Amino acid sequence: MLMEKERHLLVEFGNKLITDGYTLGTGGNLSICDRENNYLAITPSGIPFHEIKPEDIVIIDYEGTIVEGDKKPSSEWVMHKLFYERRTDINSVIHGHTIYSTVLAELRWDLPATHYMIAVAGDDVKCAEYATYGTPELAENAFKAMENRKAVLLANHGILVGGDDILNAYNVLEEVEYCANIYYRAKSIGEPVVLPKEEMTLMADKFQSYGQQHLEQ
Numbered sequence: 001m002l003m004e005k006e007r008h009l010l011v012e013f014g015n016k017l018i019t020d021g022y023t024l025g026t027g028g029n030l031s032i033c034d035r036e037n038n039y040l041a042i043t044p045s046g047i048p049f050h051e052i053k054p055e056d057i058v059i060i061d062y063e064g065t066i067v068e069g070d071k072k073p074s075s076e077w078v079m080h081k082l083f084y085e086r087r088t089d090i091n092s093v094i095h096g097h098t099i100y101s102t103v104l105a106e107l108r109w110d111l112p113a114t115h116y117m118i119a120v121a122g123d124d125v126k127c128a129e130y131a132t133y134g135t136p137e138l139a140e141n142a143f144k145a146m147e148n149r150k151a152v153l154l155a156n157h158g159i160l161v162g163g164d165d166i167l168n169a170y171n172v173l174e175e176v177e178y179c180a181n182i183y184y185r186a187k188s189i190g191e192p193v194v195l196p197k198e199e200m201t202l203m204a205d206k207f208q209s210y211g212q213q214h215l216e217q
Helices: 004-019 077-086 099-107 116-120 136-145 166-189 197-206
Strands: 029-034 039-042 058-061 066-068 092-096 151-154 158-163
Touching (some): 077 092, 077 136, 092 166, 099 158, 116 166, 158 166
């Protein structure tokens, strides 16, 4: 079975999306790339996360051809592979329908740096221009808005994050959702104060040696 370890990780973190309340049913998708072969393992389309088994994970190449598997890959596979083709710092991509990030995405707001933990994703998190799900246009819009960042809000849709492995990608998702939650609450009673760019640059430097988790090889 190709990418067996990666299949198990995708099942594990797909279930975690559900149990942590970051998506519902079949909403969202996850992938991990194999840079040696230019393959990606991605969750299948239309199957609830709690029903997905390792053998249901689809292995495709960058053209979308199924290399191994009898299921249809996620409709967002183009968006995933675009990041693997153009961002060597990203080896895993997660798309979820987290509540507070999606609230901001429906308003088409960026998430500013009102909490220093946003530095796990960048100076802030941009909201990409709207495009229909599963289209090359959405993939391009997401890529553009996520430049120099590890997260992007998808207008009227949800959130997309990337990391050097799936654990770090999930950590970005958690922290951005936390920051979106806090921003939502602060915005409801006042105007949150945005941290200066100099402080966010400092935070990015500090995060290079603090709080970095990695999967055991």
